[in-house]
Amino acid sequence: MTEPTKILLDEDEIPTHWYNVIADLPEPPPPVLHPGTHEPVGPDDLAPLFPMDLIMQEVSGDRFIEIPEEVREVYRIWRPSPLYRAHRLEKALGTPAKIYYKYEGVSPAGSHKPNTAVPQAFYNAKAGVKRLTTETGAGQWGSALSFACAQFGLQCEVWQVAASFQQKPYRRSMIEAWGATIHSSPSELTEAGRAILAQDPDSPGSLGIAISEAVEAAVQDEDTKYALGSVLNHVLLHQTVIGEEALKQFAKVDATPDVIVGCTGGGSNFAGLFFPFLREKLAGKMDPRIVAVEPSACPSLTKGEYRYDFGDTAGMTPLVKMHTLGHDFVPEPIHAGGLRYHGMAPLISHMYELGLFEATAINQTECFDQAVRFARSEGIIPAPEPTHAIAQTVREAMACKESGEEKVILTALCGHGHFDMAAYDAYFRGELTDFEYPEEKVREAMARVPVIAG
Amino acid sequence: MTEPTKILLDEDEIPTHWYNVIADLPEPPPPVLHPGTHEPVGPDDLAPLFPMDLIMQEVSGDRFIEIPEEVREVYRIWRPSPLYRAHRLEKALGTPAKIYYKYEGVSPAGSHKPNTAVPQAFYNAKAGVKRLTTETGAGQWGSALSFACAQFGLQCEVWQVAASFQQKPYRRSMIEAWGATIHSSPSELTEAGRAILAQDPDSPGSLGIAISEAVEAAVQDEDTKYALGSVLNHVLLHQTVIGEEALKQFAKVDATPDVIVGCTGGGSNFAGLFFPFLREKLAGKMDPRIVAVEPSACPSLTKGEYRYDFGDTAGMTPLVKMHTLGHDFVPEPIHAGGLRYHGMAPLISHMYELGLFEATAINQTECFDQAVRFARSEGIIPAPEPTHAIAQTVREAMACKESGEEKVILTALCGHGHFDMAAYDAYFRGELTDFEYPEEKVREAMARVPVIAG
Numbered sequence: 001m002t003e004p005t006k007i008l009l010d011e012d013e014i015p016t017h018w019y020n021v022i023a024d025l026p027e028p029p030p031p032v033l034h035p036g037t038h039e040p041v042g043p044d045d046l047a048p049l050f051p052m053d054l055i056m057q058e059v060s061g062d063r064f065i066e067i068p069e070e071v072r073e074v075y076r077i078w079r080p081s082p083l084y085r086a087h088r089l090e091k092a093l094g095t096p097a098k099i100y101y102k103y104e105g106v107s108p109a110g111s112h113k114p115n116t117a118v119p120q121a122f123y124n125a126k127a128g129v130k131r132l133t134t135e136t137g138a139g140q141w142g143s144a145l146s147f148a149c150a151q152f153g154l155q156c157e158v159w160q161v162a163a164s165f166q167q168k169p170y171r172r173s174m175i176e177a178w179g180a181t182i183h184s185s186p187s188e189l190t191e192a193g194r195a196i197l198a199q200d201p202d203s204p205g206s207l208g209i210a211i212s213e214a215v216e217a218a219v220q221d222e223d224t225k226y227a228l229g230s231v232l233n234h235v236l237l238h239q240t241v242i243g244e245e246a247l248k249q250f251a252k253v254d255a256t257p258d259v260i261v262g263c264t265g266g267g268s269n270f271a272g273l274f275f276p277f278l279r280e281k282l283a284g285k286m287d288p289r290i291v292a293v294e295p296s297a298c299p300s301l302t303k304g305e306y307r308y309d310f311g312d313t314a315g316m317t318p319l320v321k322m323h324t325l326g327h328d329f330v331p332e333p334i335h336a337g338g339l340r341y342h343g344m345a346p347l348i349s350h351m352y353e354l355g356l357f358e359a360t361a362i363n364q365t366e367c368f369d370q371a372v373r374f375a376r377s378e379g380i381i382p383a384p385e386p387t388h389a390i391a392q393t394v395r396e397a398m399a400c401k402e403s404g405e406e407k408v409i410l411t412a413l414c415g416h417g418h419f420d421m422a423a424y425d426a427y428f429r430g431e432l433t434d435f436e437y438p439e440e441k442v443r444e445a446m447a448r449v450p451v452i453a454g
Numbered sequence: 455m456t457e458p459t460k461i462l463l464d465e466d467e468i469p470t471h472w473y474n475v476i477a478d479l480p481e482p483p484p485p486v487l488h489p490g491t492h493e494p495v496g497p498d499d500l501a502p503l504f505p506m507d508l509i510m511q512e513v514s515g516d517r518f519i520e521i522p523e524e525v526r527e528v529y530r531i532w533r534p535s536p537l538y539r540a541h542r543l544e545k546a547l548g549t550p551a552k553i554y555y556k557y558e559g560v561s562p563a564g565s566h567k568p569n570t571a572v573p574q575a576f577y578n579a580k581a582g583v584k585r586l587t588t589e590t591g592a593g594q595w596g597s598a599l600s601f602a603c604a605q606f607g608l609q610c611e612v613w614q615v616a617a618s619f620q621q622k623p624y625r626r627s628m629i630e631a632w633g634a635t636i637h638s639s640p641s642e643l644t645e646a647g648r649a650i651l652a653q654d655p656d657s658p659g660s661l662g663i664a665i666s667e668a669v670e671a672a673v674q675d676e677d678t679k680y681a682l683g684s685v686l687n688h689v690l691l692h693q694t695v696i697g698e699e700a701l702k703q704f705a706k707v708d709a710t711p712d713v714i715v716g717c718t719g720g721g722s723n724f725a726g727l728f729f730p731f732l733r734e735k736l737a738g739k740m741d742p743r744i745v746a747v748e749p750s751a752c753p754s755l756t757k758g759e760y761r762y763d764f765g766d767t768a769g770m771t772p773l774v775k776m777h778t779l780g781h782d783f784v785p786e787p788i789h790a791g792g793l794r795y796h797g798m799a800p801l802i803s804h805m806y807e808l809g810l811f812e813a814t815a816i817n818q819t820e821c822f823d824q825a826v827r828f829a830r831s832e833g834i835i836p837a838p839e840p841t842h843a844i845a846q847t848v849r850e851a852m853a854c855k856e857s858g859e860e861k862v863i864l865t866a867l868c869g870h871g872h873f874d875m876a877a878y879d880a881y882f883r884g885e886l887t888d889f890e891y892p893e894e895k896v897r898e899a900m901a902r903v904p905v906i907a908g
Contacts, residue, residue, distance in 0.1 A: 004465045005530035011458045076459035077833045088605075106560065108833035110872070150830040151542075173875035176882055177829050375631050376604040379531045379562035418564070418872040421627035428630055 051127035111415030113144030135210030139171025141229030146180030162205035208313020230266025239272025267345035290357035326445025335423035505581035565869030567598030589664030593625025595683030600634030616659035662767020684720025693726025721799035780899025789877035
């Protein structure tokens with residue numbers, strides 16, 4: 001093997017700028033609407049929740065946005081992340097394809113989430129904010145934000161969905177190790193939480209409820225703001241460090257991808273990987289096919305409608321135009337908790353409508369079949385979310401075996417599975433359930449989505 | 455900060471040779487004795503358990519032993535491992551000391567154990583062995599060996615101490631994800647296991663019992679051999695990739711350590727770190743103080759007697775001269791499971807007698823105090839074992855703060871704590887117990903150690 005297993009960059013090759021794909025789109029994304037007036041929201045509407053630096057990034061049309069030195073300094077803990085050449089998986093598959101994966105599990109929290117948690121904590125600290133609130137499901141985002149807050153001396157308060165708080169105690173422990181406070185949601189600490197508990201003292205909670213609690217806590221205190229781990233433009237922007245590094249790494253081995261595959265929940269990992277490559281594609285420098293992979297149980301891109309809907313279950317957020325299964329649609333309990341979101345990032349949804357990438361959906365048994373093959377060949381045990389990207393990568397590689405094509409495939413391994421081993425247990429016990437598209441449930445949820453012109 | 459956070463090497467800088475410190479010692483270590491005859495054992499005595507390549511490494515006097523290309527090829531998955539400059543910890547401590555740590559948590563199993571699991575699996579596969587058996591406590595070693603066996607197409611069978619098998623299910627899941635078979639020990643599969651279960655059907659097991667089961671299974675089948683994760687000379691040898699890389703990394707920043715600190719259980723991580731630096735020290739090229747740190751609850755080096763004893767609780771292994779608390783001494787249940795061993799590697803023990811390093815013991819509350827400080831500054835959550843090294847490193851750095859000395863301190867962060875978060879939970883709940891030296895228990899155990907001349 002002449003090509004190294006890991007294509008590495010030096011710390012001084014950490015990108016100096018994030019890439020804002022909006023600057024290169026043929027038309028801008030539709031506006032975000034106020035939930036009451038249905039009028040476009042402006043920066044001031046968002047000021048109670050986010051510091052102005054992040055709001056300006058949210059609405060920016062600049063092609064590149066400089067990464068502050070203080071953020072790059074923290075990125076150095078784990079960035080640049082390695083681009084692996086999957087020599088061993090290729091051999092196990094017997095494929096002529098060349099498979100590369102960008103591995104984000106090297107971050108302290110074990111996923112790509114710190115790429116945005118760190119700048120979010122930085123800009124809040126810079127604005128004099130003392131405390132950040134957020135929600136978390138399985139705990140990936142909550143742990144990333146608590147790590148980032150520790151770096152900038154911010155307090156951090158996390159509302160974790162009660163079911164996960166009980167079932168997955170080790171992400172909770174990780175959040176506490178980094179100094180954050182964590183609450184089971186619904187909690188007695190907020191009106192939103194108390195209202196739910198009054199109805200159902202044993203409520204298992206939901207991401208929607210946890211968002212409501214975190215937002216309520218943030219707006220009540222002027223030194224406190226709120227942070228979100230996916231969906232928003234500025235979150236997708238921060239994740240472009242992934243693709244920018246991968247471009248440099250491909251240049252080192254003098255290759256370009258023919259296919260780019262990423263898993264999509266809210267869309268931030270997929271966006272971070274492919275936006276920089278799309279820029280090069282639009283500039284005529286390469287021509288990769290780009291494929292989003294979502295779970296069959298929660299197929300917002302492949303089955304959802306493209307229309308205005310709420311970002312949260314309770315309907316408290318602004319209205320955004322996106323592919324949605326209905327804001328109160330509750331996905332089946334697949335193990336890829338990070339992909340159980342009713343909608344897709346508005347920017348990703350807009351780009352899907354523009355035909356800039358394709359999408360597919362895969363069931364979790366196929367994902368775990370391939371995850372185990374991956375773990376036994378490549379050595380790294382993937383988190384449940386990127387098993388979707390791995391399964392599609394294997395499909396592409398097997399098509400190459402059929403056709404004899406030596407395609408270059410790039411995918412993202414956005415996190416390790418060290419906190420998800422219960423999912424592997426269920427797989428080995430034969431207890432994984434595949435869920436088909438829940439057509440009836442989605443129809444019901446969509447009937448509750450407000451009808452907005454545009 | 456002009457010096458990078460991570461001092462990295464390219465894959466072609468992975469060491470080509472392991473370093474055998476025996477070649478540079480003023481006198482050779484005492485012989486290993488047959489448990490029946492008390493005569494020195496020869497290579498043939500070990501042949502039922504290990505392939506001849508490993509036996510020859512066990513008894514070799516060669517200064518350098520070449521690392522096979524097939525082993526280096528697997529090392530590429532995570533090696534060279536980063537040497538971190540602990541800028542953030544230094545700042546948190548306000549110390550003028552320069553702290554460096556070699557981080558082995560980047561391996562697929564999350565610790566230094568794969569450094570020896572991979573060559574052990576390779577040499578067994580090369581010798582035509584089909585299956586390896588081993589024991590594991592908390593699961594670090596079992597997971598490392600199952601990963602390594604998957605790389606070379608070997609079957610792997612692990613006996614895990616029953617208490618851990620029940621309490622820490624995720625290391626077990628990891629072992630299964632890599633394709634190994636795992637049994638709770640004592641098991642019905644071996645005579646040793648059945649004998650224990652006949653006496654106590656609810657036996658929680660012990661490392662000693664698990665060793666007996668794994669050894670029994672290995673000797674019964676000619677295609678099967680046994681693997682051990684610490685203590686033996688060839689295991690320590692394989693771990694020297696850690697120190698060899700660190701030497702190259704220090705050369706890159708034009709520094710040499712004034713103090714080297716490592717935690718010791720069986721001794722393999724400490725040996726891997728300091729043997730190459732000791733070679734340079736003996737050659738007059740540097741003069742670091744070298745400090746081993748063990749838990750106060752299991753202080754074999756600082757409190758144990760240097761004499762012949764068994765390596766296992768049941769007294770089935772050869773007799774080795776080492777620092778021991780008595781082969782049936784059962785340490786208190788501290789969270790650093792990897793340091794709960796009654797003895798110390800014979801080679802390390804011999805070198806301690808030669809005055810080549812010093813040793814100290816620290817209680818676990820101080821270790822976790824410093825581990826949390828480390829996690830909040832450096833970002834990485836340490837496994838319980840290296841928290842001992844971190845606590846001593848902080849003591850050294852605070853002494854520098856007192857004296858104003860800008861000492862260079864090198865330590866090893868031999869694994870992450872992703873599978874040990876229950877220990878952090880106990881710490882935050884105030885439920886960690888500090889155990890003082892159990893003088894009476896050790897005296898009783900030592901009374902059962904056979905008296906051997908020499």
